Amino acid sequence: MTSPQNTVAQFFLIRDRIAQSHKLFQPGTSLPTLIVVSKQFDATAIRPVLEAGHRCFGENRVQEAQGKWPELKKLFPDISLHLIGPLQTNKVKDAVAIFDVIETVDRPKLAKSLAEEMHKQGKSLPCFIQVNTGEEPQKAGISPSETEAFIHYCREDLHLPIVGLMCIPPVDDEPAPHFALLRTLAEKTGLKELSMGMSADYEIAVALGATYVRVGSAIFGDRNVYT
Ligand SMILES: *Cc1c(COP(=O)(O)O)cnc(C)c1O
Numbered sequence: 001m002t003s004p005q006n007t008v009a010q011f012f013l014i015r016d017r018i019a020q021s022h023k024l025f026q027p028g029t030s031l032p033t034l035i036v037v038s039k040q041f042d043a044t045a046i047r048p049v050l051e052a053g054h055r056c057f058g059e060n061r062v063q064e065a066q067g068k069w070p071e072l073k074k075l076f077p078d079i080s081l082h083l084i085g086p087l088q089t090n091k092v093k094d095a096v097a098i099f100d101v102i103e104t105v106d107r108p109k110l111a112k113s114l115a116e117e118m119h120k121q122g123k124s125l126p127c128f129i130q131v132n133t134g135e136e137p138q139k140a141g142i143s144p145s146e147t148e149a150f151i152h153y154c155r156e157d158l159h160l161p162i163v164g165l166m167c168i169p170p171v172d173d174e175p176a177p178h179f180a181l182l183r184t185l186a187e188k189t190g191l192k193e194l195s196m197g198m199s200a201d202y203e204i205a206v207a208l209g210a211t212y213v214r215v216g217s218a219i220f221g222d223r224n225v226y227t
Contacts, residue, residue, distance in 0.1 A: 002221040004048040011036065011049050012220045016079050017214060018206055025207035030180050032206050035082050035195070037216030040223040051218070058103075058211025059084045060085025062095045069098060084166070084195075084214055086140050089113045096121050103128040103166045103195055106140045108153060108163065115158040126163040128195055129154070133178040133187060134170035144185060151189050164211065175201040179208040 002010070015034055022031055035058040038046045046057070046068070057077050059065040059200070065081065074078050083099040089110055094208060095102065096117045105111050105127050118124055129151060132141030142150045154160040165186050169178035179196050186194055197205025198220035217223060 004045070006053050006112055007045065007220055008048045011052060011054065014202070014215055014218055017203055019109050021203040021206040026209060029209075030211070032210050033212050035084070035212055035214045036219055037084065037198075037214050038068075038220065039064065039085075039216060041220045043072055045220055046072065050079075056080045056082070058082040058216075059083040059099075062087070062091040062098070065095060065098050071114055082195075082212075096125065099125065101126050101128070104130045104140065105154065105160070105162070106130040106132075106142060108150070111150075111154050111158055111160055115154075115160045119161075123184075124161050126149045126161050126193075127154070128164045128166040128193065129162060130181055131165050131167045133167045133181050134173060136170055137161075139168070139170075144181060147185050148189055151191070162191065164191045164195060166195035166212075168198075169196075169201075176208060177212070183209045 018034060019034055019140055031057055035056050036049055036054060037058040039060045054144045059081065071082055080100045082101040082103050083095055084103045087104055087110060102114060102125055129142040129147065131147055132139050132143055135143055151162055154162050165182050167178055167182045169175040182194055182196055193211045194209055195212040195214060196210045197213040199215050202213040202215055
């Protein structure tokens with residue numbers, strides 16, 4: 001973990017780099033939103049970024065988010081918390097209660113469960129469809145060829161508020177073709193938001209039209225235990 005000063009310095013640096021890439025490659029569009037990925041970092045590490053004025057964060061586990069965000073949300077009520085990790089249907093209730101955006105809608109059963117739970121809680125959380133752009137068997141996500149039909153199901157049958165697509169390219173691939181594919185799929189289906197790009201490739205993602213980038217280790221330093 002880096003020092004609080006360093007975390008904030010890195011945060012501003014990443015924000016500047018996003019702005020530069022955006023200005024160069026996507027002028028005239030709105031500036032992408034930085035999702036500061038705080039998984040495995042506690043409230044003490046996160047606070048300096050909140051105090052610097054940032055409000056958009058990402059977590060990949062429901063239980064971990066429950067441990068740190070309720071307190072922080074009391075102090076900073078305008079936080080927008082994105083779920084960026086896999087969601088089990090038995091955690092949907094808790095996820096809908098604590099998160100503001102769900103980025104990992106990746107199967108019909110989960111989509112249905114989310115729609116029902118949002119209805120119960122009187123909420124309408126913006127959702128992203130996770131697309132398995134690399135068609136990796138072990139990875140979550142809808143395959144590109146099935147994305148259009150799945151979006152249609154989510155919207156027409158479930159009335160789920162789908163706003164965009166997200167992807168995590170295969171680790172050993174050039175990310176650019178995956179980002180370009182995600183963008184093409186979004187254009188075809190009339191979706192506006194694209195969540196793509198992490199610490200290693202967020203500038204490329206911005207150049208290719210990301211509206212959200214998810215950056216963790218470049219801000220907080222390495223996570224040691226697991227990823
Ligand atoms: C951890 C994670 C990130 C952030 O990764 P970094 O390489 O630390 O920036 C982004 N997206 C998802 C889905 C993640 O799980």
